[in-house]
Amino acid sequence: DVKVTQSSRYLVKRTGEKVFLECVQDMDHENMFWYRQDPGLGLRLIYFSYDVKMKEKGDIPEGYSVSREKKERFSLILESASTNQTSMYLCASSPRVRNYGYTFGSGTRLTVV
Amino acid sequence: GDSVTQMEGPVTLSEEAFLTINCTYTATGYPSLFWYVQYPGEGLQLLLKATKADDKGSNKGFEATYRKETTSFHLEKGSVQVSDSAVYFCALSDGNTGKLIFGQGTTLQVKP
16 A cells, blocks of 8 residues: 655654654655645645755745655754644655645644643 | 635534535646545545546545536535545646645534
8 A cells, every 4th residue: 555654643842943754655756745734724835846856845935944865755844843833744745647646644743832 | 826715614414414515626727626535633535536527536425526617526425424524625736737736625524
C-alpha cells in the first residue's frame, strides 16, 4: 500500500524552538506539499516542491522553510516556533501526471506553548 | 484565479438520509475534479475523482458528476451511515501546474 508518512502524530514544542516536521513518501512522486489546517480556514499551502532541491512558496510561507535533499523526503522547518503556529500540519505528494490527485499523510498536530 | 466553493456546514443528517454536498468551481481550461474525505484526527483521503465533463466518479456509495455547463461537482450518497461522519473537501487541479485548489470543507455529522 502506497504511503506518505509523517514522523510524529502529536508534537509539543516551546516558543522559540526550531522545529522539524518530516515527511517521507514511498511512491517515487515528484511533487510534495506542506499544508496547515486550522478551524474555519480550511487548508492553506505553506510550501511545495516539484523536484529534489526545488522549493516554491505557497500562500503562507512566513515563518517556515523547507528542505528537499532527497526525492522521497520533504521537511518543514519552523525557524523559531510561535504560538500562532499551533496547528495541524499535513504533508502530501503527487506524481508529475496532473490529474492524479494527492496522497496525504496522517498529519502532525503541533502545539507550541 | 481558479477557485472552489462548497456549501457551508455543518450538515447534520439522520442515518439512512440522502446526502448532497454542493460544490461549484471557477477555472480556466479543463480541470480535473476531486472529493476528499477527512475522518477525525486523520489526513485527507481521496474519495472519488472525475477528469472530464460528464464523467461520474463513484466510491463507497458516494457519487459526483462533472457538470461543465453548471461548473459543479456535487457529492451525493443515497443512504448515509454514522461512519460517514467526516469533513469533505472538494478540489480542482490547476491545469497549468497540477496543484490542487481546495474548497473550505464541509463537516457532515450523521446521527443514529
